[in-house]
Every structure is written in structure tokens, then in C-alpha cells.
Amino acid sequence: MKILVTGSAGFIGFFLARKLLERGDEVLGIDNINDYYNPALKYDRLRQSGIEKEHIIDSTACKSGKYLNYRFIKINLEDRAGLENIFKDEKFDAVCNIAAQAGVRYSIQNPYAYIDSNINGFMNILECCRHNRVNHLVFASSSSVYGLNEKIPFSTAHNVDHPISLYAASKKANELMAHTYSHLFNLHVTGLRFFTVYGPWGRPDMAYFKFTKAILNDEVIDVYNNGDMSRDFTYIDDIIEGVVRVIDSPPEGNKNWNGFEPDPGSSRAPYKIYNIGNSSPVSLFNFIGTIEKALGKKAKMNLLPMQPGDVPVTYADVTDLVENLNYRPDTSIEYGIGEFVKWYREYYGL
Secondary structure, three states, X not given: OEEEEEOOOOHXXXXXXXXXXXXXXXXXXXXXXXXXXXXXXXXXXXXXXXXXXXXXXXXXXXXXXXXOOEEEEEOOOOOHHHHXXXXXXXXXXXXXXXXXXXXXXXXXXOHHHHHHHHHHHHHHHHHHHHHXXXXXXXEEEEHHHHOOOOOOOEOOOOOOOOOXXXXXXXXXXXXXXXXXXXXXXXXXXXXXXXXXXXXXXXXXXXXXXXHHHHHHOOOEEEEHHHHOOEEOOEEHHHHHHHHHHXXXXXXXXXXXXXXXXXOOOEOOOOEEEEEEOOOOOEEHHHHHHHHHHHHOXXXXXXXXXXXXXXXXXXXXXXXXXXXXXXXXXXXXXXXXXXXXXXXXXXXXXX
């Protein structure tokens, strides 16, 4: 297929583009390479796929020196005219929208960044898919949408009307916008709620990255809610396998959907929501212990109260993923953190 991957210089987008290329798809990657975290890491990811920084020119396709079927364009999702031209020229079979302004805490200080990228940018993606007969739009949502929901594990059948960060609200908005377009224009759409993705080439703003850096530098790590938290950490390879299976399986609509007892995760329209998580929450102290073991070094901890926008537990119910796509993420935290630490030491020469 010919597939657009947005956010292809980012953590998940980089691995997704590479996976699709290696199986023979033609991929166009786009990314604005913003400075939310050090852009050098983004350029280094691109270099792994044969896209050299010195060849990148805004709004112009750059060919990979490694994959004959890969090109990259530096562009903002908010650039409506630029996106329209790309869609008109390329005629994509599928679009995978991974690009977004990420981060829960950052959304409290910089709310407009989330409206610009996650709302306005996603609107442009929807319009471009609508007008260019894209067969399947897959987009990244987040486990953050579960917000104040306390039913464990989190199911796509649960209500998600009470987000507690603007980031989560923007992802919930994406799901609502996508359903509307699926209903009105028969656009095949799948939303993916990712659960705490980690692994090599990961984001420096994530806890495992910060903890590893601090422990190696003999610095104190901040441990929120006094450590009384757990997360459904999901290894990057598991996420990518799930995304690829979803791309290949456009939803056809739920014939049993009932408006009197509506299922939030599906619709009569060709629309579906999946959780992609490891379904095995790890306590924060056990998580830190796993990093300590991989590093061979103890952490110095500063216990702090819960931060605004955080939730105490995430835990994915992946029943739909198993039943519909015969897939269940299962990489252990010990293996995943081991691979991350190995990459971290090599990347930073430690």
C-alpha cells in the first residue's frame, strides 16, 4: 500500500514507518520536527531510515538513502494548503496519524499548542482523507482519555467523558471528530488508545528516560503520589505490531450497535476504537527497581504528591484486539527496559 505516516520523526512514527517499509509498503513520512524535546533525537531517528538532516527542506519531499520506497516532508499539520497538495498529489491508500503535541503536564502550561496540533491539525487530516478517498484512517488516541474512570481494567466500552488534562481532552475530541466523519462520509476510521509506550529511541520527557538519565548522573528522581502509582507499560514493538494489524483491517461497522445502549468503542459507521496495552500494570517502585537492576545502580528518590492531570492507575482491556485481530501485547518490562538501557548507553556513549 501507499501509506502516509504523520509524526515519522517521533518515537512511534519512526518505528511504524520502518516496519511498513521493511514489509514493502510505500511510505511518505511527515513531521514538523518541533522543539518540544531536543530535535537532534528526531533527526537521528530520521537518519536511521536514510533521511539526512542536510537534505531536508521545508515542504519539499526528501528521498531516503536507505529505503527506495520512503520519502519525508517537513511540514506542520496546521498547514492546510500544504497538506491538501500532498494528499492531492500522492493518493494514499491509508493514513496513520501519529503526529500530535504530546504530554499531560505540558498541556497545563502550553494549552494552545494542543489546540493547534491535535485539534486544528487533525481536522486538516480528516478533511484531506474525506476529499481524497483514503480507504482507512488510523489515528493515535491515548489511555489518558479514561480520566476519572475508576473501572479496572480500562475498556473501550467504558464512558470517557471526564478527562483531566487538555491533552486527554484533545484526544477524546479526535475520537469524536473521527466518528463524525466516519458517519457522514463513510470514512473507515480506527482510533488507538496507546498505554505508556516505552523502548529504544523513546521520548526524553517520559519517566523511564528521565529516571535512567538521573540515576546514571547520581541525581534525585521525582516520584509522584509517593510512589503509589502503576502504569500499563507497553513496549514499542508490541505497539507497532498492533498498529500494523489495524492498518490492514479497516472496520466495517458494528451491525449489532444499538443507539439505546450505545457502545462507545464502535458504531454502525465504519469506526472502531482499540486499546493497545500490555494488560499488566507495573507499580512505580517495581518499575524503578527494574531500571536500577538494568543499570546496576540505585536511585535516589524524592517522594512528591500527585501532579495535576495524572491518574493513579492505567490498565488496558484488550479483549477486542484479541478477538478481532488475534493479537495481545506481551513483552515483559524486564526485557523492554533492558533493551532501552542498552540503547541509551550506546546512543549517549556511556
